[in-house]
Amino acid sequence: MITRKTNPAFLNGVPEMLLLELLARRPMYGYELVQTIRAATGGELEFGEGCVYPILHRLESQKLLAAAKESVAGRKRVVYRITAKGKTQLAHTVCAWQRVVNSVNHALQGGERGRAAMA
């Protein structure tokens, strides 16, 4: 559901992580969240905007988020906030992501022996 044309397998779990991270900064409603993702990723990652809501609903059912109807800019909107459990989950997910990114980068750079190790 991310990217322009395809959804590479290595991006599984990334939407949830981004949503939790942005909601950890401040509560937001759906449209605001989508715009913030676009801005935060420099336009590199684009969500099928309609597909954000099912993910938000699932995260809410898992008690990682809480949703409530609030008045925002004169209109009633469903605003999402991260829960304590969501913050814990986010910390674990980010940690795992960093480990994966570091080890892949390490491998791509040839490991400890430099490029010769890749030959």
Add this chain to the structure above:
Amino acid sequence: MDARQWLEQVRGELGRRKLPPFYAERLVEELSDHLTDFLEDRMSTDAKDLHGVFHRLGSPATVAATAAGEFRKQRFSRRHPVLVFVVMPIATLALLWASAIFLFASAAGIVSWLTTGREEHFPEWLVAGMPVFASAIVLAPIALTAVFFCRIAGRAAVGWKWPAGACLMLAIIGGAAFFDMKISSIDRGLIHGTQFRDVSPPPPPTGSMMFGFGLNTRPRPWQILQFTVPLAICACFIWRQANHRRQHVLAG
């Protein structure tokens, strides 16, 4: 296509994927808010802008497919249907039967103690009603279990086959179950044909309690009821689901 039409298509796609109406309505409402926010941002209701937002939202089929996938991940019963609709009904029924027998025995003891002063001497009306109580002890847990698992199936939107299978299993097990209680009352204490009305202390009442499974070539009326009640509950559930879905698709 305008916003209302796009939203109705999403609603229809969600209904076709058998997602529960409460879930579909919430999603459609939030998508409607999203559309309004987008158009307010651009301060426009141009067809070109609308087309742009529909492209960004994704097609109704894509949105509904994602919703169905995410909904499936939410529910334990959708991830483990065999555990929930095959194993748990049997375990639940056994637990409810055991609880019902225990509760009845405790209640009968308390009632007897209150009315006769001794908990093992049951009043006449209790003894006379034993066959009815015994049948209710078997039937009520069957009905409650069928209703419970049909409700779980409804909320998880697992379709009709899993709850139908669970109810058929309950019907077969329930239809074969019987529970017999025979207890004598204080006024009818009979041992070897001699009445001990005025002898003190009165002899302890005799009785037996038997719970088992068996089929007769001429099943008892209560056993027929025990077989048909879960099937009737399942039929009601399937009919209601079909009705809801029909209304949902018509509204779309």
